[in-house]
Amino acid sequence: MLNPYEKYPVTIRSVTNETEDKNLKTFELTFLSSEDAGAFTFLPGQFAMLWVPGFGEIPLGIASSPTETNKLLFSVNKIGKVTRRLHQLDPGAILGVRGPFGNGFPWETLKGKHIAIIGGGYAFTTLRASIVYLLDEANRNDFGDLWVLYGAKTAGMLMYRNEIDAWAARDDLEMHISVDRQDTPAWRHHVGLIPTIVTAHLPPADEDAAVILCGPPVMIKFTLQALHEKGYGADQVYLSLENRMKCGIGFCGRCSVGKDCVCKDGPVFSSAEVNLMPNDF
Amino acid sequence: MSYQFNADDVFSMAEQMEKNGASFYETAAEGIADGRCRKLLLRLAAMEAEHERSFKDMRSELNQKEKTSNLYDPEGESMRYLRALVNVRVFFEKKIEISSREEILKAAVTAEKDSIVFYLGMKEMVPEKAGKSRIDAIIQEEMDHIRLLSEEIALI
Amino acid sequence: MNNYLLKKEDLPAFLKDLNLQCELWAPYTESGIRFFHPYRKGEQPECGRSTRISVKSFFLPRCEEMFQFSPEPDGMNIQANLPENRLVLFGVRPCDARAMRLNARVFLDDPATPHQDPYFGKRRQTTLLVGWGCDRPGAACFCHAVGGSPFGEEGLDALITDLGDNLLLTVGTPEAEKRIKTDQLRTASEEDMAAAERINQASRETLSANFNPENMKIESIVSGDIETLFDLPVWEETASRCLNCGVCTYLCPTCTCFDVLDTGENQSGYQFRCWDSCMFGLFTQHASGHNPRPGKPERIRQRFMHKLRYFPERNGGHAGCVGCGRCVLFCPVNIDIREIAESMAESKTNR
Numbered sequence: 133m134l135n136p137y138e139k140y141p142v143t144i145r146s147v148t149n150e151t152e153d154k155n156l157k158t159f160e161l162t163f164l165s166s167e168d169a170g171a172f173t174f175l176p177g178q179f180a181m182l183w184v185p186g187f188g189e190i191p192l193g194i195a196s197s198p199t200e201t202n203k204l205l206f207s208v209n210k211i212g213k214v215t216r217r218l219h220q221l222d223p224g225a226i227l228g229v230r231g232p233f234g235n236g237f238p239w240e241t242l243k244g245k246h247i248a249i250i251g252g253g254y255a256f257t258t259l260r261a262s263i264v265y266l267l268d269e270a271n272r273n274d275f276g277d278l279w280v281l282y283g284a285k286t287a288g289m290l291m292y293r294n295e296i297d298a299w300a301a302r303d304d305l306e307m308h309i310s311v312d313r314q315d316t317p318a319w320r321h322h323v324g325l326i327p328t329i330v331t332a333h334l335p336p337a338d339e340d341a342a343v344i345l346c347g348p349p350v351m352i353k354f355t356l357q358a359l360h361e362k363g364y365g366a367d368q369v370y371l372s373l374e375n376r377m378k379c380g381i382g383f384c385g386r387c388s389v390g391k392d393c394v395c396k397d398g399p400v401f402s403s404a405e406v407n408l409m410p411n412d413f
Numbered sequence: 414m415s416y417q418f419n420a421d422d423v424f425s426m427a428e429q430m431e432k433n434g435a436s437f438y439e440t441a442a443e444g445i446a447d448g449r450c451r452k453l454l455l456r457l458a459a460m461e462a463e464h465e466r467s468f469k470d471m472r473s474e475l476n477q478k479e480k481t482s483n484l485y486d487p488e489g490e491s492m493r494y495l496r497a498l499v500n501v502r503v504f505f506e507k508k509i510e511i512s513s514r515e516e517i518l519k520a521a522v523t524a525e526k527d528s529i530v531f532y533l534g535m536k537e538m539v540p541e542k543a544g545k546s547r548i549d550a551i552i553q554e555e556m557d558h559i560r561l562l563s564e565e566i567a568l569i
Numbered sequence: 570m571n572n573y574l575l576k577k578e579d580l581p582a583f584l585k586d587l588n589l590q591c592e593l594w595a596p597y598t599e600s601g602i603r604f605f606h607p608y609r610k611g612e613q614p615e616c617g618r619s620t621r622i623s624v625k626s627f628f629l630p631r632c633e634e635m636f637q638f639s640p641e642p643d644g645m646n647i648q649a650n651l652p653e654n655r656l657v658l659f660g661v662r663p664c665d666a667r668a669m670r671l672n673a674r675v676f677l678d679d680p681a682t683p684h685q686d687p688y689f690g691k692r693r694q695t696t697l698l699v700g701w702g703c704d705r706p707g708a709a710c711f712c713h714a715v716g717g718s719p720f721g722e723e724g725l726d727a728l729i730t731d732l733g734d735n736l737l738l739t740v741g742t743p744e745a746e747k748r749i750k751t752d753q754l755r756t757a758s759e760e761d762m763a764a765a766e767r768i769n770q771a772s773r774e775t776l777s778a779n780f781n782p783e784n785m786k787i788e789s790i791v792s793g794d795i796e797t798l799f800d801l802p803v804w805e806e807t808a809s810r811c812l813n814c815g816v817c818t819y820l821c822p823t824c825t826c827f828d829v830l831d832t833g834e835n836q837s838g839y840q841f842r843c844w845d846s847c848m849f850g851l852f853t854q855h856a857s858g859h860n861p862r863p864g865k866p867e868r869i870r871q872r873f874m875h876k877l878r879y880f881p882e883r884n885g886g887h888a889g890c891v892g893c894g895r896c897v898l899f900c901p902v903n904i905d906i907r908e909i910a911e912s913m914a915e916s917k918t919n920r
Contacts, residue, residue, distance in 0.1 A: 133687040133691070137687075138647070141647065184831075185838070186832070186835075186838050189831075211856045212856030215856070328497050328498075332501075349416070350485075350486045350490045353494075354494040354495075382679060383825075383827075384826055384828070384845075385825065386845075388875070391880075406416070408795075410795050411414065412861045478800075485857075487858060542796065
């Protein structure tokens with residue numbers, strides 16, 4: 133019997149500060165064994181359990197795309213015991229990775245569709261993976277139009293700055309960037325909350341459209357309303373739920389919502405599925 | 414955690430809409446020369462303020478299920494998002510015809526009709542136990558406003 | 570399936586034999602608590618009554634070291650600590666055995682995941698369960714209301730029925746055939762089988778007399794509306810009494826929630842898992858501070874909704890409760906899962 137609690141040893145290749153408050157860092161990891169690297173095949177939307185030896189394991193959305201060879205990225209917010217320790221570590225430190233886990237975004241269903249990707253705040257990790265995946269020349273033609281909206285509180289809180297600026301310059305996707313509050317005079321993009329931008333700029337829905345939406349709960353609530361007004365059905369919108377996890381593989385019972393476990397039946401669910409879930413997640 | 418709206422959200426938005434309306438009519442009244450039109454605009458502003466008060470009263474009668482939400486909102490941003498949702502209803506920012514009393518009243522009726530459309534849409538988003546039927550009371554109020562304004566138009 | 574007759578006076582020799590092959594554990598009372606202990610030569614085990622704690626700890630120990638880790642020059646040494654012992658558990662209650670079968674649905678057989686839990690799995694593979702049928706159901710027993718029975722063989726490798734002077738030994742699995750020496754035993758006669766059936770019938774009648782199975786109605790709960798169930802007043806009512814002490818989850822044979830923790834320093838230490846309880850406030854608390862089940866009513870609701878609605882919904886209608894009655898007997902404030910089930914089932918008819 134395989135042991136899904138086994139960890140692939142990894143080392144930190146680089147650490148990048150993403151936000152001006154330095155609470156969000158992106159860790160680039162390398163597998164110590166190339167065999168492990170080869171075994172770790174995933175799809176955007178899936179997560180992994182990152183192990184900090186002696187401190188614990190946490191679930192993290194995989195921020196790199198499977199199309200980026202030899203690159204494993206996690207963007208981590210410093211919020212608890214394990215992440216505080218992680219933020220203290222330097223390149224060369226040894227960690228462990230288990231995964232990939234979860235269902236990921238429904239790429240087979242999304243084929244041929246126009247996709248709108250909407251993300252807010254720290255929830256842009258698996259969305260970055262999705263955008264890189266979609267823009268890869270091996271995949272781009274399998275999907276329709278790509279419309280992206282990424283918003284943060286201020287310009288200094290946006291992640292992946294170089295990349296989002298590069299995407300804004302491309303013509304094979306429509307990129308919108310927004311801040312809730314403008315604090316830099318030279319800001320060239322939108323100012324406004326995400327639902328407002330969605331109402332003003334997202335094309336109305338048709339049956340070949342789908343939305344991937346990730347962000348803080350308040351943003352999700354109001355963006356779902358804005359999407360509803362644009363004609364998007366609850367089965368056309370995909371969310372990624374978060375819950376406290378320990379095993380990540382559906383055994384420890386901690387992340388359960390109703391009959392589902394966020395780790396093994398999710399974390400991606402359609403808005404229609406979420407509406408049927410009991411109200412305790 | 415429910416992403417759904419409750420009656421309290423919608424009443425909060427209704428209060429904000431009336432506030433926006435009152436402020437719009439007051440600003441319009443300042444810029445107009447015609448005495449009768451100005452009086453009318455100020456009267457409409459007062460009506461909007463009265464509506465805001467009555468929505469506040471109705472809101473205070475909501476029960477637990479119609480006003481509590483377990484949505485995780487540590488920084489209390491719900492109000493900002495509610496206001497943004499209301500402020501994007503552009504009918505109060507439209508340039509309305511204020512050349513005659515009849516035009517002003519007709520524009521006011523259009524505004525009330527637009528707000529009813531909005532509330533009907535919001536009603537779909539509120540589940541039964543979160544106070545869906547309370548939204549009807551808001552819509553009823555707005556229809557009463559339309560009746561009053563239409564009567565005014567008929568008298569001109 | 571083969572049925573043999575063992576003279577009761579020959580039981581000590583039979584057990585001694587079993588113990589020679591591999592570790593035999595049987596129920597004995599120690600400090601007033603009946604539980605499984607290693608076989609004691611010369612001391613008759615107390616079969617036929619329930620043990621305070623279920624056999625769950627033989628498959629999911631209270632605390633279990635999963636990995637040891639230590640630094641190496643260019644990496645880390647991570648050693649899994651998989652269980653190796655072969656055990657025989659003798660005198661297992663049919664309800665406990667059925668519970669282990671239900672637990673296997675979570676840890677080994679869930680079609681929604683490709684993963685299996687090797688710690689639970691290895692223990693399941695290397696442990697032989699010999700059951701002792703229940704001819705004296707306890708006052709709080711209700712296996713008959715949740716799909717079980719006092720002489721049920723689900724999850725057991727073999728089952729013993731006490732016929733008085735003799736014991737009927739029903740050997741059910743190939744593993745049991747291999748490990749239990751039956752060449753010296755007489756095959757059971759038709760009369761023996763009839764006697765066993767009479768005892769079984771009597772037990773079932775006692776159970777039905779103690780508790781009417783119609784009162785639990787799992788099917789109603791499974792087909793009820795989730796929102797209605799969620800809003801039942803019983804959650805607040807029960808919360809006013811519940812201490813969130815966790816005794817129910819501790820004793821329950823189908824409660825298997827666990828925590829995974831690291832301990833150690835300087836990159837050296839071990840990762841272990843231990844029992845945890847959905848009754849505890851921090852069970853679902855996020856690092857951000859958000860807690861989906863912040864108060865007692867939410868946590869109590871989750872426990873009963875899981876056992877009586879979500880688990881059967883996901884597992885072919887089988888309730889996540891085997892009716893062993895331990896939570897009923899030992900809850901310090903007398904919360905009774907049967908009464909809660911009744912409230913949940915009633916909600917369907919009262920909508």
